[in-house]
Amino acid sequence: MDVRAIGVDGSPESVDRLAAALRAALDGTGPAVFPVRVAPGAEPALPGPVARAAADGTLPDGLAVVVATSGSTGEPKHVALTAAALRASASATEARLGGAGRWLLALPAEHVAGVQVVLRALLSGSEPVVQDLRDGFRPEGLARATARIGLGARRYTSLVPTQLARVLDHGSAPLFALAGYDAVLIGGAALDPGLRARATDAGIRVVTTYGMSETCGGCVYDGVALDGVTVTIEPGSGRVVLGGPVVAAGYLGAPDATAEAFGPAGFRTTDLGSIGPDGALAVLGRADDVVNTGGEKVAPAAVERALLGVPGVRAACVVGLPDDEWGQVVGALVVLEGFPHAGQGEGPDGGLVDGPDGGLTDGPDDAALRDAVRAACGRAAVPRVLRRAAALPERGIGKPDRAAVAALLRTR
Incomplete structure (x- = not known):
């Protein structure tokens, strides 16, 4: 068995x-696939752990796709997805959404969500x-891409919240097109209630x-697990555990990380x-994002929901900042409705724009x-540091970059 970049x-x-x-990998007539982002005309290459696993003959049976995680907690891991897991995920998605249909790819194809759009299209008998x-x-x-979908077929696509917001803000033809889809999957980051209500x-x-590379992408839809998927809360830690046929075979070249996570x-x-x-599953945020301030534990996701409930708040990211007296304090970066988006008037240092007293100048x-x-x-959860920005820093596809947010807040 081999892997091809x-x-x-x-x-x-x-x-x-x-x-x-991907079609050849699923059918077993070609090597497993590792999609990687490259500059136009550049040659892709396998990362070291993947190349070594292929050379050592330690690839899992039935391997079809390898995807890299976003590396939010360190070095990216390389997730091994089997053809059986990918087929199970696509089949369960099709059943939940109401049948086969045409899929529009509007996400980067190197991430698991983009790979899944392509695979769902292929397994439903059509090209994406x-x-x-x-x-x-x-x-x-x-x-324009939607206009190429034939009439009569069910229509599906997958977006991140940032893309959904941009379509809503644009209106006209893009909004009309998106409203014609039978389902618009939104993942990659939490969808705030206000944005969902607008949509x-x-x-x-x-x-x-809700899901991740290790579960072939989303496997919990609107809080309810897909058929065959199990959702449990680990006693003691409160962590979400996802099981079933969609779970990956592990990480390539990382036996200790595989044993810890699977x-x-x-x-x-x-996630907690x-x-x-x-x-229904409610995701409370990442376990390692919890802020310990003066002995009180604060869940950033809960603070973000409170901020997003204030009229005029478009987006929010909450992090813990080091503090000599309290250990940590709560910091928040917010984006307001009507405030210039990224590329349209950011502040001089990474997008932060403060008022004369270090506060917010417009909106709430x-x-x-x-x-x-x-x-x-x-x-205890009240932000001690509160700033606004033109947009939240992001990593991957639509995920807030909490490390970048913390760095921006610390500099101010």
Whole structure:
């Protein structure tokens, strides 16, 4: 068994090459595929751990795809996905959404969510319709790509919250196009209730997804696990554990990390969660993101929800900042409605724009934001450091870059 690196550069032509390689990998007639982002014309290469696993003959049976994690907690890991797991994921998604349909790829194809769009299309018997992303995501491009989907077929696509917001802000043809989809999967980052309400009011059929590379992408839709997927909360740690046929075979070249993360119950995520009386999963945030301030533990996700509940707040990211007296203090970076987006008036240092007193100059003021957090989460959760930005720093596809946010807040 071997692994082949396939370069993708955002062009439809590179996705066509990836689709052909994925089809062969799923059928067992070609090597496993490692999609990697490259500059136009550049040659892709396998990372060391993947190349060594292939050379040593330690690739798992049935391997079809290898994807790199975003590396948010250190070096990227290389996730081994079998053909059986990928087929199980695609089949469960199709059943949950109501049947086969045409898929539009508007995400980077090297990430698991993009790979899954391509695979779902192939396994439903059609080629994916591909939006050209060489110059980044443009709402107008989504409208043009949608126009290439034939009439009569069900339509599906997958986006991150940032893309959804841009389509809603643009309106006109892109919004009309997105409202014509039978389901728009939203993942990669939490979808705040206000943005979801805007999408629903615009006629967009939003389905939130939760999952990761280690589970072939999203495996919990609108809080409910796909058929065959199990969701449990690990006693003691409170971590979410995802099990079932969609779970990866482990990490290539990382036996210790594999043993730590994968077990009889499934994949041990780094997220804290709870299961409500209705059986729905609520994700409370990453275990290692919890802020310990003066002996009180604060969940950033809860503070973010409180901030997003304030009219005029478009996005929020909450982190812990080191403090000599308290150990850590809560810091928050917010984006306001109507404030210039990235590339349209950022501050001189990474997008931060402060008022004359270090506070917010437009929209809800500091007091209103802090009051909302105090009422929802308690006094310990109130941000000591509060700033606004043109946009949240991101890593991967739509995930807030908490390390970058913390760095920006510390510099101010």
